[in-house]
Amino acid sequence: xxxxxxxxxxxxCKISLTNQGYQIKEVCNAKKFLQKIISxxxxxxxxxxxxxxxxxxxxxxxxxxxxxxxxSIQESALAGLCLRCYVSYPILNACxxxxxxxxNHQFTxxxxxxxxxDDDGENLIILENDSQNTDxxxxxxxxxxGISKTIVYQHFTINILETFDQKSxxxxxxxxxxxxxxxxxxxxxxxxxxxGFQVHSDWSLINQVNEIHLDSLTEREQxxxxxxxxxxxxxxxxxxxxxxxxxPSEDQLHEMMDFLHVHKVKIPSTQVLLKxxxxxxxxLQQYDFWRRRGTPVAEPLELKDEETGQYILRxxxxxxxxxxxxxLETEEFLDDLQxxxxxxxxxxxxxxxxxxxxxxxSSRGYKDYACKFLPAxxxxxxxxMTGKQIAEQLGFxxxxxxxxxxxxxxxxxxxxxxTVHKLLQWVLEVTHHLDSIEPSxxxxxxxxxxxxxxxxxxxxxxxxxxxxxxxxMTSPYAQQLRNTLGHCQEKDS
Amino acid sequence: MIPSLPISSDLRRSMLESIWLEPEHxxxxxxxxxxxxxxxxxxxxxxxxxxxFGFEQWFRSIASDLTLDIRQCSLFQxxxxxxxxxxxxxxxxxxRLCLVATDNILNDEVIFPQAVFELSDFSAHFYxxxxxREEQEHxxxxxxxxxxxxxxxxxxxxxxxxxxxSLPLSLxxxxxxxxxxxxxxxxxxxxxxPETALLPLxxxxxxxINLDQLLAHLQTPNHQISQHLNWKQGAVVLSCSTLNKLLxxxxxxxxxxxQQQIYQTWQNILPTQLEVPPNSSPQISLMQWLGDLVNLGWxxxxxxxxxxxxNLAYRSKTLHKADICQTKVLHLSSQTNILDVMLLxxxxxxxxxxxxxxxxxHPSQGSGHLPDQIVVKLLGTSGQMLQTIVSGAEDDFxxxxxxxxxxxxxxxxxxxxxxxxxxxxxxx
Numbered sequence: 001x002x003x004x005x006x007x008x009x010x011x012x013c014k015i016s017l018t019n020q021g022y023q024i025k026e027v028c029n030a031k032k033f034l035q036k037i038i039s040x041x042x043x044x045x046x047x048x049x050x051x052x053x054x055x056x057x058x059x060x061x062x063x064x065x066x067x068x069x070x071x072s073i074q075e076s077a078l079a080g081l082c083l084r085c086y087v088s089y090p091i092l093n094a095c096x097x098x099x100x101x102x103x104n105h106q107f108t109x110x111x112x113x114x115x116x117x118d119d120d121g122e123n124l125i126i127l128e129n130d131s132q133n134t135d136x137x138x139x140x141x142x143x144x145x146g147i148s149k150t151i152v153y154q155h156f157t158i159n160i161l162e163t164f165d166q167k168s169x170x171x172x173x174x175x176x177x178x179x180x181x182x183x184x185x186x187x188x189x190x191x192x193x194x195x196g197f198q199v200h201s202d203w204s205l206i207n208q209v210n211e212i213h214l215d216s217l218t219e220r221e222q223x224x225x226x227x228x229x230x231x232x233x234x235x236x237x238x239x240x241x242x243x244x245x246x247x248p249s250e251d252q253l254h255e256m257m258d259f260l261h262v263h264k265v266k267i268p269s270t271q272v273l274l275k276x277x278x279x280x281x282x283x284l285q286q287y288d289f290w291r292r293r294g295t296p297v298a299e300p301l302e303l304k305d306e307e308t309g310q311y312i313l314r315x316x317x318x319x320x321x322x323x324x325x326x327x328l329e330t331e332e333f334l335d336d337l338q339x340x341x342x343x344x345x346x347x348x349x350x351x352x353x354x355x356x357x358x359x360x361x362s363s364r365g366y367k368d369y370a371c372k373f374l375p376a377x378x379x380x381x382x383x384x385m386t387g388k389q390i391a392e393q394l395g396f397x398x399x400x401x402x403x404x405x406x407x408x409x410x411x412x413x414x415x416x417x418x419t420v421h422k423l424l425q426w427v428l429e430v431t432h433h434l435d436s437i438e439p440s441x442x443x444x445x446x447x448x449x450x451x452x453x454x455x456x457x458x459x460x461x462x463x464x465x466x467x468x469x470x471x472x473m474t475s476p477y478a479q480q481l482r483n484t485l486g487h488c489q490e491k492d493s
Numbered sequence: 494m495i496p497s498l499p500i501s502s503d504l505r506r507s508m509l510e511s512i513w514l515e516p517e518h519x520x521x522x523x524x525x526x527x528x529x530x531x532x533x534x535x536x537x538x539x540x541x542x543x544x545x546f547g548f549e550q551w552f553r554s555i556a557s558d559l560t561l562d563i564r565q566c567s568l569f570q571x572x573x574x575x576x577x578x579x580x581x582x583x584x585x586x587x588x589r590l591c592l593v594a595t596d597n598i599l600n601d602e603v604i605f606p607q608a609v610f611e612l613s614d615f616s617a618h619f620y621x622x623x624x625x626r627e628e629q630e631h632x633x634x635x636x637x638x639x640x641x642x643x644x645x646x647x648x649x650x651x652x653x654x655x656x657x658x659s660l661p662l663s664l665x666x667x668x669x670x671x672x673x674x675x676x677x678x679x680x681x682x683x684x685x686x687p688e689t690a691l692l693p694l695x696x697x698x699x700x701x702i703n704l705d706q707l708l709a710h711l712q713t714p715n716h717q718i719s720q721h722l723n724w725k726q727g728a729v730v731l732s733c734s735t736l737n738k739l740l741x742x743x744x745x746x747x748x749x750x751x752q753q754q755i756y757q758t759w760q761n762i763l764p765t766q767l768e769v770p771p772n773s774s775p776q777i778s779l780m781q782w783l784g785d786l787v788n789l790g791w792x793x794x795x796x797x798x799x800x801x802x803x804n805l806a807y808r809s810k811t812l813h814k815a816d817i818c819q820t821k822v823l824h825l826s827s828q829t830n831i832l833d834v835m836l837l838x839x840x841x842x843x844x845x846x847x848x849x850x851x852x853x854x855h856p857s858q859g860s861g862h863l864p865d866q867i868v869v870k871l872l873g874t875s876g877q878m879l880q881t882i883v884s885g886a887e888d889d890f891x892x893x894x895x896x897x898x899x900x901x902x903x904x905x906x907x908x909x910x911x912x913x914x915x916x917x918x919x920x921x
Binding site for chain 1: 502503504506507508509510511513514515516517519522523526527532533535536539550554555596597598599600601624626627628629630633639641667668670671673674675677678679680683684
């Protein structure tokens with residue numbers, strides 16, 4: 001078999017027991033099965049486009065999974081297994097996307113995975129129509145001898161396959177279908193409603209309601225929001241108030257009551273108004289509320305159907321894997337690149353630290369802390385100290401001051417920027433592309449360099465930083481950072 | 494097999510680019526928001542302000558070698574900040590950037606005003622989305638869309654021409670670093686904004702509007718111009734800076750004098766009937782200019798500079814290197830005064846042989862201000878109006894948007910000032 005078939009059909013994303021969140025595991029059964037069906041059907045092989053994900057293959061696997069009559073039970077189950085591997089990627093991506101939508105402070109995608117990434121690819125499973133109820137089907141586990149028995153627990157991957165309508169007029173690809181179902185997963189949505197909005201106060205949530213969202217509220221609620229905006233937002237803006245939004249003052253509530261009175265909404269007292277507003281805010285904590293749309297818009301999920309290529313590329317799901325124009329693939333070049341990476345990383349870290357210090361120096365609120373930045377970073381990287389310990393040691397006001405000054409993740413992100421940029425400049429130089437180049441050259445090149453740099457350095461660095469109390473700073477990034485900090489120390493002394 | 498490099502990475506998603514806001518950003522944003530009308534616009538402008546100032550600080554920190562100029566951006570022009578919900582005309586070198594601030598991105602879509610895509614004055618090479626966490630005092634850079642990617646998307650999707658357009662967030666590149674790489678390694682010409690993507694301005698659409706009614710509505714602060722004009726009409730208003738300014742002033746403090754000015758400007762924009770048919774009127778041939786033959790009354794810019802030592806600082810800024818540039822003095826006489834201004838017409842020949850034409854009006858001394866209310870119109874072959882511009886009291890010069898003509902095409906330039914009117918026909 002020519003390995004033009006993406007490994008996504010025979011490697012599954014599953015929950016990891018270590019702190020990485022997930023791992024990608026090879027599923028031998030699936031791999032053997034794929035090799036077999038491709039060698040058995042030359043016409044499929046020739047039809048397979050060089051694209052890693054092929055619609056023909058998905059169709060073929062799907063037919064064989066759904067129609068147990070025409071195939072042996074074993075084959076059906078194996079085809080299903082390949083598809084289960086395949087849909088585990090959109091599930092993972094949807095979780096990453098959801099977590100990133102809420103920002104980086106509340107939770108990471110790792111907390112979302114247990115709800116949806118529940119298939120380890122260990123069992124062979126088939127669907128069979130329920131003879132009494134034609135709309136639903138039962139899940140059967142198949143053993144080595146091909147004997148099946150009903151199972152109660154339903155993997156999310158199987159639910160996706162079961163509900164996927166291949167011939168639907170909506171033309172959703174299996175990938176997009178899996179992505180969408182993950183976003184609509186009930187328990188996941190509940191988790192987001194519970195934890196996703198924790199960072200916003202009730203009052204900030206009401207501030208955020210816009211015209212589109214207003215439509216889904218009752219008329220009375222709409223008036224409450226308008227009154228709140230007219231008075232509370234105005235005051236917040238004119239006082240240029242920073243910090244957490246406080247509950248509206250008695251004066252503000254009175255003014256809102258007057259506003260509401262004009263709009264014929266009668267509220268007996270400010271206490272009642274405050275209660276009403278709090279109830280409204282409770283409602284706004286529903287994840288679904290923010291996803292409502294006023295008018296039908298371009299459907300984000302269907303920007304690009306990976307299989308047919310009918311739509312344009314999505315940036316956030318995964319990048320195109322067809323990229324022959326700028327593949328940097330000679331061994332000699334890769335050796336040079338490795339060497340340049342070390343140089344670039346040193347440069348990137350150095351530059352990141354310098355920028356952070358000068359940013360703090362020019363910040364009105366934090367300039368007094370600029371001189372404490374490097375010492376704090378040393379305590380963090382050499383002595384594994386927590387924010388609280390650093391605050392005590394260096395005389396910060398509190399822990400949150402430390403995290404605002406220290407920002408190890410921002411330092412990392414900035415180091416990554418300058419590392420990639422340095423490498424990019426080097427590649428352009430050796431390939432004689434220093435003058436202006438076309439976007440079609442720059443885009444894939446940048447993506448590839450980023451992927452390389454992340455794989456070699458920053459993925460591990462980010463993981464160890466996010467792993468909480470048990471973190472150990474042993475990544476190449478942390479080592480290089482300690483080196484640089486060590487040099488700073490020598491210079492200081 | 495050769496060990497190959499990985500293809501893509503999604504580290505950016507777990508490592509969002511977060512930008513802290515400083516107290517002064519809040520102060521500046523508040524000041525800017527005061528100038529626009531009604532709470533809704535003020536809050537939006539406030540968030541846009543926070544996004545702009547936070548972005549500025551971030552950008553200066555990572556790219557100190559690039560010139561970022563925010564002074565000309567729409568946020569500092571209340572008449573535009575009031576009607577365009579994004580920040581347009583942020584200049585970085587020769588690139589233009591447009592930013593839009595949003596509260597949250599849970600809806601998977603971002604709303605941009607149509608003007609930033611369809612009107613050349615507001616369009617950009619890059620469009621950025623910034624989530625403003627006003628309460629938590631920071632910004633998150635959510636995505637970047639390069640103009641060529643937008644053009645591709647537009648070709649594929651059914652696009653309705655409205656005041657605003659909703660774009661899926663997935664269209665945007667989540668990696669802010671790419672802005673820097675693009676700015677440093679691409680040139681603006683590689684991300685061209687195709688003319689076909691721009692909305693052709695048709696001033697006839699204004700005839701459908703009841704101006705009295707519109708002005709009456711706009712006296713109520715909560716009314717937006719977008720509630721009363723459709724996008725095609727709105728596009729004409731936005732493209733005429735004088736009219737847009739007047740309407741903004743009207744919303745702030747309506748008075749009889751303003752009303753008069755608005756009517757006057759409105760009339761000037763409406764399509765005019767052609768007085769002299771083009772074929773019978775004398776025409777100036779640009780072809781002859783290429784061969785150094787110059788028509789009566791016209792002289793080259795160089796001759797003029799030599800003779801009068803004019804302070805024509807604009808020349809290097811606004812004219813193309815290969816421009817053929819001719820000037821003519823117009824005596825704008827009205828009942829009350831006589832005033833000279835200089836009409837300047839420059840062009841260069843494009844690769845496809847079309848002439849790319851620039852037309853400006855300057856004070857005759859080459860410096861100082863133009864008088865208020867000089868109207869310049871560009872008319873097409875059959876006399877239809879293609880473009881117009883009206884001078885304001887503080888303009889040191891005015892110009893039509895660059896336009897292109899094929900060889901043999903005709904156009905006219907009409908200049909009006911009080912009761913003065915002149916019309917001159919050109920053949921390309």
